[in-house]
Amino acid sequence: MEHELYEQKKMADFILKMRKVRNLTQKDLAEKLGVTDKAVSKWERAVSSPDISLLIPLAKALGVSTGELLSGEKMETDPDNETPIAAKMMEEEQAEITDRTENKEKTETADRTGNKEKTEAADRTGNKEKIETTGRIESKEETEITDETEDRERTETLINEALKYSRKSADQRVKKLWDILFIGTSAGFFLAAIVCLICNFAVSGELSWSRIVLASLIAAWGILTPLFQAQKKRICKSLLALSLMIFPYLAVLNVFLQVPLLRTMGMCIAVAALLGIWGLYGILTHIWSRKKYFALSLICFLMFAEEYGINRIIDGYIKRTHIEQSFNQLNALIILILAVSFLGISYFREQRKL
Secondary structure, eight states, X not given: OHHHHHHHXXXXXXXXXXXXXXXXXXXXXHHHHTSOHHHHHHHHTTSSOOOGGGHHHHHHHHTSOHHHHHHTSOOOOXXXXXXXXXXXXXXXXXXXXXXXXXXXXXXHHHHHTTOHHHHHHHHHHHHHHHHHHHHHHHHHHHHHHHHHHHHHHHHHHHHHHHHHHXXXXXXXXXXXXXXXXXXXXXXXXXXXXXXXXXXXXXXXXXXXXXXXXXXXXXXXXXXXXXXXXXXXXXXXXXXXXXXXXHHHHHHHHHHHHOOHHHHTHHHHHHHHHHHHHHHHHXXXXXXXXXXXXXXXXXXXXXXXXXXXXXXXXXXHHSXXXXXXXXXXXXXXXXXXXXXXXXXXXXXXXXXXXX
16 A cells, blocks of 8 residues: 555656646646646645546656656666666676786786787787677677667557557446446336327327327437437537427427417527527536636526526516516526626636736
8 A cells, every 4th residue: 555655656746847847837737638737736746646548648748658657757768878787797898808908918028028929919819809899798788778778668569558458448338338328218218108108098098198298208319319329529419419309399399289389489498598508518618627717607697698588588478477577687686796796706816816
């Protein structure tokens, strides 16, 4: 347990160090990875660790390898740095040079005694041995450095492949879970439709109210299908399905119920509601992660516009009492006050940062 905490702290310090080396703020790094700056802060304080799917892009953003990120330290790749093997070879070389020096002194002694030819032959032999020994040492050193580089590259490749496989496996598990939920939901809707049809026919001898239930189940199934089956932007595609199905659904209800307001007032309210839903989706996806209080103010302003617009539509078709109108105006006023309050908080927070 202590070892795991030490490794996590080591990785956290390394992320902090390399982020500063790259002159990145926590917000800059968060935007590169598609996370919040709070998540980056937790990584650097060893409160949590990056998700396995973020290790590769995080390593690229910090300018390090995945292996260096996982080990929490920078690997030295400078070939001029001496390794223990190189140091040992240098010691061997020094010993050989010492032996050659002693041989040379003996040769000089022989030269002083007049054996000049033997001295020259010994010198040539010594020089040749020195060149061959130096060449062997340099060749061995280069081979060791090349092997180390190849080992690091091979390790890095294996790590990347393992991470990609892990991420792929996780995606497959998530997709399988969504498929199971989709099958279960579809089976539940189908069973509910069958039960309603049987009960309606058994009680009244015809299909009356069950047709409305059937239409509602089909519409709900069509809206939820993209949520379960889409690979990306599930909510966006479900909202698109809602936008496409709401008007045919209201038309079908108008045919079954014979209520003219569904075709007139219902369609107008549906348009206003869809505009509000899409506006809320846009605020949550593009602004919420960066400026929460500003996003809250926009949501309140959007709710105020929705409240006012829908009430005006209803007033155009239905005459309401003065008390009901006063209550709706009070609701709108409260929402407007909240919107202005959140906007003020957002403004003062931005000023404090400056």
